[in-house]
Amino acid sequence: KQNCIEENQINLPKIGKVKLIQHRPIPEGFIIKTVTISRKADGYYITLSLEDKSVPALTTEIEPTLKNTLGIDMGLKEFLVTSEGESVPIPQYYRKSQQRLKTLQKRLSRKNKGSKRWLKAVKAVAKQHKKIADKRKDFHFKTANELLSKVDVIAHENLNIKGLAKTRLSKSINDAGWGQFLTILTVKAGNAGQKTVAVNPKNTSQDCSNCGEKVDKELSQRTHSCPHCGVVIDRDLNAAINIKNRAVGHSVFKARGARRDGATKREACTIASA
Template identity: 80%
Template sequence: MRTAYQYKLRPNKEQLATIEMWLELLRRQYNYRLGERFSWWSENSCPVNACPLVMPIPQLRDNPDYYSQKRDLVNTKDKFPDYKLIHSQVLQDCIKRVKLAFDRWFKADKNGHKLGKPRFKGIGRYRSFTYPQIKQNCMEGNKINLPKIGNIKLIKHRPLPDDFQVKTITISRKADGYYVTLSLEDRSVPALTTKVEPTLKNTLGIDMGLKEFLVTSEGESIPIPQYYRKSQQRLKILQKRLSRKKKGSKRWLKALLAVAKQHKKVADKRKDFHFKTANELLSKAEVIAHVDAERGVPEANLNIKGLAKTHLSKSINDAGWGQFLSILTVKAGNAGQKTIAVNPKNTSQNCSNCGEKVPKKLNIRTHSCPHCGIVIDRDLNAAINIKNRAAGHSVLKARGARRNTGATKREAHSIAPA
């Protein structure tokens, strides 16, 4: 089992200067190694349909791969002695980041999309470095011992779990200071399997929106907090102060830091809300069903990429649906539970009681079915449909013999037996 713990650092002036120096030197090394790869690629790449028939064959340069660039770090330390102050494995991790960034340029991700060309890091854009290996007793009390930096104080708000080994340590810079992230592993704890079969009893459907953050298939709703909307007045004041400063001056940097801290405060509140909401949902059901955010259909309530480009973009980003679904999926896997993404097509249009399609515009927030007579909230109707699709149950349509026999109408939350 693998997990991560993060603590805020309290370095002194000397340690702070060392960390900032390391980040700047690593930024330059990253840009240099990335430039080497770009140079080799531009000199040796040639489109097949554009090659002339007669041309001299140049002597090909060696491909600056991961291993050759690691070996060249010895020459870098001879020419630039400042790099001797950096831990050797931290430098090697910088080369690994270059390799990963360059490889992602040519390889497609799991969805078949290729990423853009990697960019050079500007001043202040290289924000973290990693120790791939570390001693197990690196943390003692409220201090952590980092090689070539020393013992740094930290805010130990929770103790490390027993029997977990520290695999890597990452120092990262954020708006309000520096943080250390410890990657922990305990191989004695088996990975929990998610072989839970969804049924109508152990499945909970959720429908997310902007009126309410989410509505469950049980009729419970969680209001949307709108942390960014509530902090807009404060951000407006800070942005106005920033605009009055001369760009690049010390006062401008101070005002810029104040804006960044306010944005981080909003992001931290939103993330905390997502974690608490995910824990509450997972305590109520073994399987959580939601719509597939990757499938963009006009009827989908959760077409994140599409809605983020409309006039609702501010509200969409403030809700943070994508981050919440990612947190929910990870926490469900760690707890041995499961999340299921279903096709969002017509989840809000189909009747959850009889299965008939009842077209309605987005401004109509009540589902009223003329076929079976049910009247419920639109989001609740969608949540029940999502639950049924995840469990593999289809609602019987109110046609044929049921109408001829004069069967009574089912209640709002009743589901036809499988």
């Protein structure tokens, strides 16, 4: 119901009136479409999905081009590297909080299960995990906004994140939160009339972005040095350029014409994160 919120209360079906702390008022002209209730470590949250029928639906029929597209390579050394040579440092919120979590979990293990002190310790651990998740989500939103402010199309690899999360790199991948970030990026792009494109990830790091020849390298090898054309470039930057080219549908030979002639090395720079 549109009048379900009255002052500091919300009237929920089958539950009745519940006390509500409203973060911001519902804008004039918006109608409530759905209500989602979720339980978190520090309490219950209600999320309202709103609709403004006066706003026309956005279309995302944008064709990727070399000018309007940015390729991003997700990684564990850097959170991502763009096809323009910019990099976003990986924050590692979970790893930085491991000592704090270890202390809280140690306190929990010393409590009698089911006791008030045990319940308090459980809540403390859950709150710490929520704090980490909130920081990570905020970082993802800010990074997505920064990327979408630059171009209309963001190209990324179509990664099997669930499969990667089962490898020895699972802790680092889960800490980076690639899946959540790509979901946020895709939703925000769609809402803004922009677009994301997922490309085949096969050999994006191995293929030379300058000549197209495959150059095998180990994961520990961070520089792409092509023996065929002589180009020397950061491994992740090489992958990001390949991702962009695949999204655009250009062969490396067409893409080469759009870059600086004679360029053999591109230095990466860093995007400062909040």
